Amino acid sequence: MSNRTNKIPVTILTGFLGAGKTTLLNRILRDVRSSNTAVIINEFGETGIDGKFVEETKEEIVEINNGCICCNVRGDLIRILKDMLVRAHKDGTELQRVIIETTGLANPAPVIQTFLMDDVMRYWFELDSVCTVVDALHTDRQLNAHAVAREQIAFADKIIINKQDLVSEEELKLLSTRMQGMNPEAEVFFTQNSSVPLFKLLDVFSFSLDQKLSVRPDILDHHHHHHDDIQAIVLKDKRQIDPKRLDMWFSYLVQVKGESLFRYKGILHVKGQSRRVLFQGVHMLFASTTDREWKQGEEKQNELVFIGRELDEEELRTGFAYCLGDIDDFLTKGA
Numbered sequence: 001m002s003n004r005t006n007k008i009p010v011t012i013l014t015g016f017l018g019a020g021k022t023t024l025l026n027r028i029l030r031d032v033r034s035s036n037t038a039v040i041i042n043e044f045g046e047t048g049i050d051g052k053f054v055e056e057t058k059e060e061i062v063e064i065n066n067g068c069i070c071c072n073v074r075g076d077l078i079r080i081l082k083d084m085l086v087r088a089h090k091d092g093t094e095l096q097r098v099i100i101e102t103t104g105l106a107n108p109a110p111v112i113q114t115f116l117m118d119d120v121m122r123y124w125f126e127l128d129s130v131c132t133v134v135d136a137l138h139t140d141r142q143l144n145a146h147a148v149a150r151e152q153i154a155f156a157d158k159i160i161i162n163k164q165d166l167v168s169e170e171e172l173k174l175l176s177t178r179m180q181g182m183n184p185e186a187e188v189f190f191t192q193n194s195s196v197p198l199f200k201l202l203d204v205f206s207f208s209l210d211q212k213l214s215v216r217p218d219i220l221d222h223h224h225h226h227h228d229d230i231q232a233i234v235l236k237d238k239r240q241i242d243p244k245r246l247d248m249w250f251s252y253l254v255q256v257k258g259e260s261l262f263r264y265k266g267i268l269h270v271k272g273q274s275r276r277v278l279f280q281g282v283h284m285l286f287a288s289t290t291d292r293e294w295k296q297g298e299e300k301q302n303e304l305v306f307i308g309r310e311l312d313e314e315e316l317r318t319g320f321a322y323c324l325g326d327i328d329d330f331l332t333k334g335a
Protein backbone atom coordinates (compact mmCIF):
# COMPACT_ATOMS: atom_id res chain seq x y z
CA MET A 1 0.00 0.00 0.00
CA SER A 2 1.23 3.44 -0.71
CA ASN A 3 0.74 7.06 0.02
CA ARG A 4 -2.50 8.14 1.46
CA THR A 5 -2.64 11.84 2.03
CA ASN A 6 -4.35 13.21 5.15
CA LYS A 7 -3.23 10.39 7.32
CA ILE A 8 -4.61 10.21 10.84
CA PRO A 9 -2.13 11.79 13.25
CA VAL A 10 -0.95 9.66 16.15
CA THR A 11 0.45 11.20 19.31
CA ILE A 12 2.37 8.98 21.69
CA LEU A 13 2.42 10.16 25.30
CA THR A 14 5.18 8.56 27.25
CA GLY A 15 7.22 9.32 30.37
CA PHE A 16 8.07 7.47 33.55
CA LEU A 17 5.55 6.50 36.25
CA GLY A 18 3.67 9.47 37.68
CA ALA A 19 5.27 12.12 35.47
CA GLY A 20 2.02 13.76 34.33
CA LYS A 21 0.89 11.85 31.22
CA THR A 22 -2.74 11.50 32.28
CA THR A 23 -2.77 15.17 33.31
CA LEU A 24 -1.67 16.02 29.78
CA LEU A 25 -4.16 13.62 28.21
CA ASN A 26 -6.99 15.24 30.17
CA ARG A 27 -5.89 18.65 28.95
CA ILE A 28 -5.94 17.42 25.37
CA LEU A 29 -9.36 15.83 25.79
CA ARG A 30 -10.77 19.09 27.16
CA ASP A 31 -9.62 20.85 24.04
CA VAL A 32 -11.95 21.26 21.10
CA ARG A 33 -9.38 19.93 18.72
CA SER A 34 -9.80 16.52 20.24
CA SER A 35 -13.18 15.69 18.73
CA ASN A 36 -13.29 12.28 17.09
CA THR A 37 -10.17 11.39 18.93
CA ALA A 38 -9.51 7.79 19.85
CA VAL A 39 -7.52 7.24 23.01
CA ILE A 40 -5.61 4.08 23.80
CA ILE A 41 -4.36 3.69 27.35
CA ASN A 42 -1.96 0.97 28.30
CA GLU A 43 -1.33 0.26 31.93
CA PHE A 44 0.91 -1.97 33.92
CA GLY A 45 -0.89 -4.50 36.06
CA GLU A 46 -4.23 -6.09 35.41
CA THR A 47 -6.50 -3.31 36.46
CA GLY A 48 -8.46 -0.60 34.71
CA ILE A 49 -7.51 2.10 37.18
CA ASP A 50 -5.70 4.40 34.78
CA GLY A 51 -8.81 4.76 32.64
CA LYS A 52 -10.73 5.94 35.70
CA PHE A 53 -8.37 8.87 36.16
CA VAL A 54 -9.16 10.11 32.69
CA GLU A 55 -11.94 12.66 32.78
CA GLU A 56 -15.25 11.65 31.28
CA THR A 57 -15.38 12.43 27.60
CA LYS A 58 -17.38 11.49 24.57
CA GLU A 59 -14.25 10.28 22.84
CA GLU A 60 -13.57 6.61 22.52
CA ILE A 61 -11.16 5.28 25.11
CA VAL A 62 -9.77 1.77 24.88
CA GLU A 63 -7.57 0.24 27.54
CA ILE A 64 -4.97 -2.44 27.05
CA ASN A 65 -4.50 -3.97 30.46
CA ASN A 66 -3.11 -7.39 29.89
CA GLY A 67 0.50 -6.54 29.52
CA CYS A 68 2.98 -3.89 28.64
CA ILE A 69 2.37 -2.29 25.28
CA CYS A 70 6.01 -2.51 24.35
CA CYS A 71 6.39 -6.20 25.17
CA ASN A 72 3.49 -8.34 24.18
CA VAL A 73 0.54 -6.25 23.18
CA ARG A 74 1.66 -4.88 19.87
CA GLY A 75 -0.77 -7.29 18.20
CA ASP A 76 -3.55 -5.90 20.41
CA LEU A 77 -2.63 -2.37 19.47
CA ILE A 78 -2.83 -3.09 15.75
CA ARG A 79 -6.11 -4.96 16.14
CA ILE A 80 -7.66 -2.14 18.20
CA LEU A 81 -6.63 0.47 15.66
CA LYS A 82 -7.99 -1.58 12.79
CA ASP A 83 -11.29 -2.07 14.65
CA MET A 84 -11.49 1.67 15.23
CA LEU A 85 -11.01 2.33 11.53
CA VAL A 86 -13.66 -0.19 10.54
CA ARG A 87 -16.14 1.21 13.06
CA ALA A 88 -15.57 4.82 12.00
CA HIS A 89 -16.07 3.75 8.40
CA LYS A 90 -19.35 1.97 9.24
CA ASP A 91 -20.63 4.95 11.26
CA GLY A 92 -19.71 7.35 8.50
CA THR A 93 -17.49 9.32 10.89
CA GLU A 94 -13.87 10.08 10.41
CA LEU A 95 -11.27 9.35 12.99
CA GLN A 96 -9.40 12.63 13.46
CA ARG A 97 -6.65 11.69 15.81
CA VAL A 98 -5.25 8.86 17.92
CA ILE A 99 -3.55 9.39 21.25
CA ILE A 100 -1.71 6.55 22.92
CA GLU A 101 -0.70 6.84 26.56
CA THR A 102 1.84 4.16 27.32
CA THR A 103 2.57 2.84 30.77
CA GLY A 104 5.31 4.62 32.63
CA LEU A 105 7.38 1.46 32.21
CA ALA A 106 7.12 1.16 28.45
CA ASN A 107 9.89 1.66 26.00
CA PRO A 108 8.26 3.73 23.27
CA ALA A 109 10.35 2.20 20.46
CA PRO A 110 8.09 -0.79 19.73
CA VAL A 111 5.01 1.45 19.73
CA ILE A 112 6.76 3.73 17.26
CA GLN A 113 7.75 0.69 15.19
CA THR A 114 4.12 -0.38 14.94
CA PHE A 115 3.36 2.71 12.90
CA LEU A 116 6.42 2.43 10.73
CA MET A 117 6.50 -1.24 9.91
CA ASP A 118 2.97 -2.52 9.55
CA ASP A 119 1.69 -1.74 6.04
CA VAL A 120 -1.90 -1.08 7.03
CA MET A 121 -0.82 1.13 9.92
CA ARG A 122 1.49 3.07 7.65
CA TYR A 123 -1.21 3.60 5.11
CA TRP A 124 -3.72 5.07 7.55
CA PHE A 125 -1.64 6.67 10.26
CA GLU A 126 1.23 9.06 10.61
CA LEU A 127 3.22 9.66 13.75
CA ASP A 128 2.57 13.23 14.79
CA SER A 129 4.83 13.39 17.79
CA VAL A 130 6.30 11.44 20.65
CA CYS A 131 5.86 13.51 23.82
CA THR A 132 7.78 12.49 26.88
CA VAL A 133 6.62 13.92 30.18
CA VAL A 134 9.28 14.19 32.87
CA ASP A 135 8.77 14.51 36.62
CA ALA A 136 11.20 17.32 37.52
CA LEU A 137 11.45 16.17 41.12
CA HIS A 138 12.07 12.46 40.58
CA THR A 139 13.61 12.24 37.15
CA ASP A 140 17.27 12.23 38.16
CA ARG A 141 16.89 9.10 40.19
CA GLN A 142 14.55 7.52 37.63
CA LEU A 143 17.04 8.13 34.81
CA ASN A 144 19.86 6.70 36.87
CA ALA A 145 17.92 3.60 37.85
CA HIS A 146 15.83 2.70 34.80
CA ALA A 147 17.00 2.19 31.24
CA VAL A 148 13.42 2.61 30.09
CA ALA A 149 13.30 6.16 31.48
CA ARG A 150 16.37 6.98 29.37
CA GLU A 151 14.82 5.41 26.26
CA GLN A 152 11.72 7.52 26.77
CA ILE A 153 13.87 10.65 26.60
CA ALA A 154 15.87 9.40 23.63
CA PHE A 155 12.78 8.80 21.47
CA ALA A 156 10.99 12.05 22.25
CA ASP A 157 10.61 14.93 19.89
CA LYS A 158 8.90 16.94 22.65
CA ILE A 159 10.17 16.77 26.21
CA ILE A 160 7.86 18.22 28.83
CA ILE A 161 9.69 18.87 32.06
CA ASN A 162 6.72 18.90 34.37
CA LYS A 163 6.20 19.65 38.09
CA GLN A 164 8.43 22.67 37.86
CA ASP A 165 6.77 23.92 41.03
CA LEU A 166 8.57 21.22 43.02
CA VAL A 167 12.16 22.19 42.16
CA SER A 168 14.34 25.31 42.13
CA GLU A 169 15.34 27.29 39.03
CA GLU A 170 18.84 25.96 39.46
CA GLU A 171 17.65 22.34 39.42
CA LEU A 172 15.52 23.03 36.36
CA LYS A 173 18.55 24.37 34.50
CA LEU A 174 20.58 21.29 35.36
CA LEU A 175 17.73 19.07 34.25
CA SER A 176 17.37 20.90 30.99
CA THR A 177 21.09 20.46 30.32
CA ARG A 178 20.83 16.77 31.10
CA MET A 179 17.86 16.34 28.74
CA GLN A 180 19.57 18.23 25.94
CA GLY A 181 22.65 16.07 26.37
CA MET A 182 20.50 12.96 25.98
CA ASN A 183 18.40 14.26 23.11
CA PRO A 184 19.58 17.54 21.56
CA GLU A 185 16.93 17.56 18.82
CA ALA A 186 13.85 17.53 21.01
CA GLU A 187 11.96 20.66 21.88
CA VAL A 188 11.88 21.16 25.65
CA PHE A 189 9.02 22.71 27.64
CA PHE A 190 8.83 23.53 31.34
CA THR A 191 5.40 23.10 32.82
CA GLN A 192 3.23 22.80 35.84
CA ASN A 193 0.35 20.33 35.46
CA SER A 194 1.58 19.50 31.94
CA SER A 195 0.27 22.81 30.63
CA VAL A 196 1.99 22.89 27.25
CA PRO A 197 0.20 25.03 24.66
CA LEU A 198 -1.53 22.32 22.66
CA PHE A 199 -0.78 23.87 19.29
CA LYS A 200 2.84 23.00 20.10
CA LEU A 201 1.97 19.32 20.47
CA LEU A 202 -0.85 18.46 18.09
CA ASP A 203 -0.64 18.47 14.30
CA VAL A 204 3.01 19.41 14.44
CA PHE A 205 4.39 16.29 12.73
CA SER A 206 7.65 16.71 14.52
CA PHE A 207 8.46 13.03 14.72
CA SER A 208 11.26 12.33 12.29
CA LEU A 209 12.29 8.76 11.63
CA ASP A 210 15.43 9.88 9.84
CA GLN A 211 16.52 11.86 12.84
CA LYS A 212 15.84 8.93 15.19
CA LEU A 213 17.67 6.55 12.85
CA SER A 214 20.69 8.81 12.88
CA VAL A 215 20.78 8.62 16.66
CA ARG A 216 19.61 5.01 17.00
CA PRO A 217 20.19 2.99 13.83
CA ASP A 218 18.62 -0.05 15.50
CA ILE A 219 15.26 1.60 16.22
CA LEU A 220 13.44 -0.65 13.80
CA ASP A 221 15.05 -3.81 15.07
CA HIS A 222 13.25 -6.22 17.26
CA HIS A 223 13.28 -4.98 20.82
CA HIS A 224 13.00 -6.79 24.04
CA HIS A 225 13.06 -5.30 27.44
CA HIS A 226 12.63 -6.32 31.01
CA HIS A 227 10.94 -4.47 33.76
CA ASP A 228 13.83 -4.65 36.19
CA ASP A 229 11.70 -6.78 38.54
CA ILE A 230 9.11 -4.09 38.80
CA GLN A 231 5.80 -5.51 39.85
CA ALA A 232 2.22 -4.34 40.27
CA ILE A 233 0.02 -5.44 43.15
CA VAL A 234 -3.72 -4.86 42.89
CA LEU A 235 -6.06 -4.94 45.90
CA LYS A 236 -9.85 -4.91 45.57
CA ASP A 237 -12.74 -5.13 48.00
CA LYS A 238 -16.36 -3.98 47.95
CA ARG A 239 -16.64 -3.16 51.67
CA GLN A 240 -16.26 0.35 53.04
CA ILE A 241 -12.90 1.52 54.25
CA ASP A 242 -12.41 3.17 57.62
CA PRO A 243 -11.00 6.67 56.98
CA LYS A 244 -8.98 6.89 60.22
CA ARG A 245 -7.36 3.55 59.63
CA LEU A 246 -6.68 4.48 56.05
CA ASP A 247 -4.85 7.64 57.19
CA MET A 248 -2.73 5.63 59.61
CA TRP A 249 -1.82 2.99 57.08
CA PHE A 250 -1.08 5.47 54.33
CA SER A 251 1.11 7.73 56.40
CA TYR A 252 3.09 4.63 57.37
CA LEU A 253 3.32 3.41 53.79
CA VAL A 254 4.35 6.76 52.33
CA GLN A 255 6.95 7.49 54.97
CA VAL A 256 8.40 4.04 55.51
CA LYS A 257 7.87 2.38 52.14
CA GLY A 258 7.89 5.44 49.88
CA GLU A 259 11.29 4.63 48.49
CA SER A 260 10.19 1.33 46.96
CA LEU A 261 6.77 2.59 45.85
CA PHE A 262 7.32 4.03 42.39
CA ARG A 263 3.66 4.68 41.84
CA TYR A 264 0.41 3.95 43.60
CA LYS A 265 -3.15 4.98 42.97
CA GLY A 266 -6.67 3.94 43.57
CA ILE A 267 -10.35 4.56 43.99
CA LEU A 268 -11.78 4.18 47.45
CA HIS A 269 -15.18 3.50 48.91
CA VAL A 270 -14.86 5.28 52.24
CA LYS A 271 -17.24 5.03 55.21
CA GLY A 272 -19.36 8.19 55.63
CA GLN A 273 -18.46 9.44 52.16
CA SER A 274 -21.01 9.41 49.34
CA ARG A 275 -18.38 10.34 46.77
CA ARG A 276 -15.52 8.33 45.34
CA VAL A 277 -12.17 9.14 46.87
CA LEU A 278 -9.19 9.07 44.52
CA PHE A 279 -5.66 8.84 45.80
CA GLN A 280 -2.34 8.67 44.05
CA GLY A 281 1.31 9.16 44.67
CA VAL A 282 4.88 8.86 43.48
CA HIS A 283 7.36 7.74 46.16
CA MET A 284 6.73 10.00 49.16
CA LEU A 285 4.54 12.53 47.37
CA PHE A 286 0.96 11.61 47.99
CA ALA A 287 -2.37 13.28 47.26
CA SER A 288 -5.99 12.33 47.67
CA THR A 289 -9.12 14.01 46.38
CA THR A 290 -12.85 13.61 46.71
CA ASP A 291 -14.23 12.84 43.29
CA ARG A 292 -17.77 12.59 41.93
CA GLU A 293 -20.70 10.76 43.54
CA TRP A 294 -20.89 7.08 42.81
CA LYS A 295 -23.31 6.63 39.96
CA GLN A 296 -26.53 4.69 40.22
CA GLY A 297 -25.84 1.08 39.42
CA GLU A 298 -22.08 1.59 39.60
CA GLU A 299 -20.41 -1.02 41.74
CA LYS A 300 -18.86 0.66 44.77
CA GLN A 301 -15.54 -0.88 45.46
CA ASN A 302 -12.03 -0.11 46.56
CA GLU A 303 -9.41 -0.71 43.92
CA LEU A 304 -5.79 0.05 44.66
CA VAL A 305 -2.66 -0.57 42.63
CA PHE A 306 0.91 -0.39 43.90
CA ILE A 307 3.82 -0.43 41.46
CA GLY A 308 7.34 -0.80 42.69
CA ARG A 309 10.32 -2.98 43.24
CA GLU A 310 10.54 -5.65 45.93
CA LEU A 311 7.08 -4.88 47.19
CA ASP A 312 5.93 -6.85 50.19
CA GLU A 313 2.56 -8.13 49.04
CA GLU A 314 1.67 -9.71 52.35
CA GLU A 315 2.31 -6.46 54.18
CA LEU A 316 0.16 -4.53 51.70
CA ARG A 317 -2.65 -7.04 52.07
CA THR A 318 -2.37 -6.82 55.86
CA GLY A 319 -2.67 -3.03 55.76
CA PHE A 320 -5.69 -3.28 53.48
CA ALA A 321 -7.33 -5.83 55.80
CA TYR A 322 -6.73 -3.40 58.68
CA CYS A 323 -8.54 -0.59 56.80
CA LEU A 324 -11.45 -2.92 56.12
CA GLY A 325 -11.71 -3.81 59.82
CA ASP A 326 -10.69 -7.46 59.46
CA ILE A 327 -7.76 -7.10 61.86
CA ASP A 328 -6.73 -4.56 64.51
CA ASP A 329 -3.13 -3.95 63.61
CA PHE A 330 -1.30 -3.57 60.33
CA LEU A 331 2.24 -3.95 61.59
CA THR A 332 1.88 -7.60 62.48
CA LYS A 333 2.21 -9.40 59.20
CA GLY A 334 -0.46 -11.92 58.37
CA ALA A 335 -2.30 -10.88 61.55
Ligand SMILES: Nc1nc2c(ncn2[C@@H]2O[C@H](COP(=O)(O)OP(=O)(O)OP(=O)(O)O)[C@@H](O)[C@H]2O)c(=O)[nH]1
Nearest residue numbers: 017018019020021022023104162163164192193194
Ligand atom coordinates in the same frame (compact mmCIF):
# COMPACT_ATOMS: atom_id res chain seq x y z
N1 LIG B 1 3.12 19.28 42.14
C1 LIG B 1 2.75 18.90 40.93
N2 LIG B 1 2.04 17.76 40.78
C2 LIG B 1 1.66 17.41 39.54
C3 LIG B 1 2.00 18.17 38.40
N3 LIG B 1 1.51 17.55 37.30
C4 LIG B 1 0.89 16.43 37.73
N4 LIG B 1 0.97 16.33 39.08
C5 LIG B 1 0.44 15.26 39.93
O1 LIG B 1 1.28 14.13 39.77
C6 LIG B 1 0.52 12.93 39.90
C7 LIG B 1 0.74 12.05 38.67
O2 LIG B 1 0.16 12.67 37.52
P1 LIG B 1 -0.41 11.80 36.31
O3 LIG B 1 -0.83 12.76 35.25
O4 LIG B 1 -1.43 10.83 36.79
O5 LIG B 1 0.89 11.02 35.89
P2 LIG B 1 1.05 9.80 34.85
O6 LIG B 1 2.31 10.02 34.15
O7 LIG B 1 -0.19 9.66 34.03
O8 LIG B 1 1.17 8.59 35.84
P3 LIG B 1 1.09 6.99 35.50
O9 LIG B 1 0.63 6.83 34.10
O10 LIG B 1 0.13 6.48 36.50
O11 LIG B 1 2.43 6.48 35.74
C8 LIG B 1 -0.92 13.39 40.10
O12 LIG B 1 -1.17 13.39 41.48
C9 LIG B 1 -0.93 14.79 39.53
O13 LIG B 1 -1.93 15.58 40.10
C10 LIG B 1 2.76 19.38 38.59
O14 LIG B 1 3.12 20.09 37.66
N5 LIG B 1 3.11 19.67 39.87
